Amino acid sequence: MRSRIPIPTPMSTDPSAGLPTSGSAAPAADGVSTGFDLRHHGDAEVRGADADLTDLAVNVRAGTPPDWLKARIADSLDGLAAYPDGRTAREAVAARHGLPVGRVLLTAGAAEAFVLLARAIPAQRPVVVHPQFTEPEAALRDAGHTVERVILDERNGFRLAPDAVPEDADLVVIGNPTNPTSVLHPADALAGLARPGRTLVVDEAFMDAVPGERESLADRTDVPGLVVLRSLTKTWGLAGLRIGYVLAEPDTVTALERVQPLWPVSSPALTAAEACCAPPALAEAARAADRTAADRAHLADRLAQLAEVRVCGPAAGPFLLIRLPGAMAIRTRLRELGFAVRRGDTFPGLGPDWLRLAVRDRATTDRFVIALAKAIAESDA
Template identity: 60%
Template sequence: MMLRFHGDAEVAPGLVDLAVNVRQETPPSWLTGPIAASLAHLARYPDPVEATAAIAARHGRPADEVLLTAGAAQAFTLLAQALRPAHAVVVHPQFTEPESALLTAGHAVDRLILDAEDGFTLKNPPESADLVVVGNPTNPTSCLHTSAQIASWVTPGRTVVVDEAFADTVPGEPETLTGNRDVVVIRSLTKTWGLAGLRIGYVLGPRDLIAELARHAPLWSVSTPALAAAVACASPRAVETERAIAERLTADRDHLVAALRREGVAVAGTPRSSFVLIRVADGTRVREALRAHGFAVRRGETFPGLGQDWLRIAVRDTATSDAFVAVLSKVMGG
């Protein structure tokens, strides 16, 4: 099923990875140290109490409104298992795991497709929807929607789920809904900190829903090293560092976008996250030619609402971006 295709499938030895939206720099010692130290305690079953309290404190929420998960992807599976929506709506293009999880759990899903022509501007879901899932900022479009519009979707009997896996890539997180106790927010600690292999994320939501999600979760599903990472990433030092990383990312992204536009490449919307979405003629040929020249990029046709001419590019350092744009310009020229 194409909904289960993800950027890691594009990567191969010898290729520059522009397909996976995970920061590639080595995590700082104050993060890797506690993870390494936790290995001395692997004979014990994981205890999430300290990490849950740390995440709750970071967001000013009670601990019973937080559930730690083995990455954001597990959170979508738990929601699909715990909820019984009569009319589920997923806003696309976006990360495909929410829809995949709902379908696997036997739910029917309607798609609300945003339009490329107006920069993937957010549209309101139908009034009949009792479950709405949206990404903010959205993967793969890199669009940042207003929290006020998303919050306005909350109505009696409706669950609004916001995938904020990339919220920390936006300096200051101006549109986060982590402080809104009427929505369900899913976060990831793997993108900015380069911890995709560790699998650590969390859900913020109403305590009754969090309790129901926990009931569906496997015992000890978050490992001891992942819990150590959660504690470290919730610290004031981590939040300060995270925001400095987001500022540098913004500069690197703006450099990439400017270089692409100088070459006449169509960049979707106003990118605000750690990736950009571009549209090129004969996208399959271009993507394959880029691979031949040493660059892996993310194909777009597996995202509902996009086609083969869309490619997602991860933001890297300016030297890597310049090298990529030079090769892209060459292959687009035939």
């Protein structure tokens, strides 16, 4: 049975050092003290904007979904009178990763999987490795779990320190590549976190944006307790459609499916899943990953020209994490200059001097860096 003991005072982050330190905590929306707004996401930076903002806050690839995918989805609308049948899409995902169908569960975006895991896995000591996407911790807390945080060290480039994870943790969640740090952890290091009786959850929502998907664990069946989460919303621009999937041992898939609502994935989303797992789509995604890597390098190079900005690296995701003094005020000024960026202070392990930037094309990057330099200069004046 899940414990509902009170959650202790959490770790906050000292912005001057970037290291965890005990501190006061603000109440979360559910009345649980977490110290961070775990429900804040990049779309909040552009939702309801009264200006035409260039979006560097949301990590969905620009210019998506492609026309061929929109056409496939539109064609599926004639079948909306029938209940969704996920068998074909599930087979397509399994084939894409070379896995048995019984190791695949389709979900309404990867975020739904965190809710299912929080409800289905009877963890007694769940641990979330931060900084990372905050929904796993939020879902666990909503399900009544007491959550422990492992805060990775800024001075080590937010690299994984395996011995920092408690040996008796029976549920461990980590992202790869990690949002927001863009760190890509070695697959062997993550696999080394597996233990008898432990569920190891690796969030690979951005792995298809990594050339060659190096360090992925998606096709591994030799790691006990491994659960890999994937999203199709980032590369293909389907955040509004909600489609993702879980790759795990059949018993785990069955347990998650048992707490999942009936027909959780719509017919258009199932069509998208099947289409995005086909060989032509995989080739297109690979080309997009190469372009993203080149565009990210250009962004990093341009940012390096600004003495006040420190870029977290090496980076592997379609975004960069940067640190600069007065980031919150600069973020506000950037909105006035036409750019939305993601605040960093809602991620455990970060603070008000951090911003996350989505990678865009070179022309957009060049315009943004000019605006950022202007905002910094004004803040120093």
